[in-house]
Amino acid sequence: MTRISINEELLIARAAGSLSAPMRMLVDTHAAMNIQIAEAVRTAEASAAALLKEEPPAEMAENALDIALAAIEAIETGAGEAAGLKPVAARAAVKAVDAAFAELMDLPEPVRERALEAGAGWRFAAPGVRRIELISEGDAKAELLRIEPGHGSPSHTHEGNEFTLVLAGAFSDGIGRYAKGDLCAVDGDTTHRPIAEPGETCFALAVTDGSLKFTGPLGAVQRLFGG
Structure with a gap:
């Protein structure tokens, strides 16, 4: 077992978008706890952005806007349905997990x-x-x-x-x-x-x-x- 810090390889992979979602969560959480890691993440992102500017733009599909708007509508519809809980049920749900939520707030x-x-x-x-x-x-x-x-x-x-x-x-x-x-x-x-x-x-x-x-x-x- 080794006590380590986030290394340059992980930072580059995160900036390039090739890091898995769980590993990205690890890097981002460590950055939230450590100012040096946060600064290293920002530096890697800036370097990746500079390299990206040198790349030729990719062509978009003709229906790209329609796809984006449909995705936004799906998200908003789902949020509306989730918010449609009856007040009594919503209060009961909040009360049931209130204590569990409290100990998560400091994380x-x-x-x-x-x-x-x-x-x-x-x-x-x-x-x-x-x-x-x-x-x-x-x-x-x-x-x-x-x-x-x-x-x-x-x-x-x-x-x-x-x-x-x-x-x-x-x-x-x-x-x-x-x-x-x-x-x-x-x-x-x-x-x-x-x-x-x-x-x-x-x-x-x-x-x-x-x-x-x-x-x-x-x-x-x-x-x-x-x-």
Whole structure:
């Protein structure tokens, strides 16, 4: 496991639009927490814009305007339908998730926005651990994790890569310690067991491009069922 910062390769990929949506969320969230990362993102965007000006303009389809207007109309129609909840039902829905929303408000953008859009719908991941799936694209997935002190994930490795950005609190995994603002990277060569430290609840943004592979007895069960 490595404590890292957003590197130039990721910044260039983001500016070029070739970064997956989950990885873009990772970069943008880290930038929201770190002024140096934010400045590096702006520099990469400026460089990409300068290069783009040198490219010949692409031809647009004759019906491009019609397509754009139809997309806007679809979005506005959907928003209108969502806003058409009856007052009683709307108040009940707000009350049911009020507490969950409150603890999300201190988290950085764009995680906070996406989690609120998901209705603060926490799901069980492990004892003391809840998750909200924020966005997925192909094999890449971004999740918000809520880890109670003393709890965490069973020992595991990965089929692909995992980036974890600590948004609040801290966790240790027997290899390193990660506090608010720390970003760590894991690949298939690393086995670890992240556990939230005592005190503050740990919130983390986890971006993966492959499944977890559990070790020990839980791994045997996973393999038994074809995981």
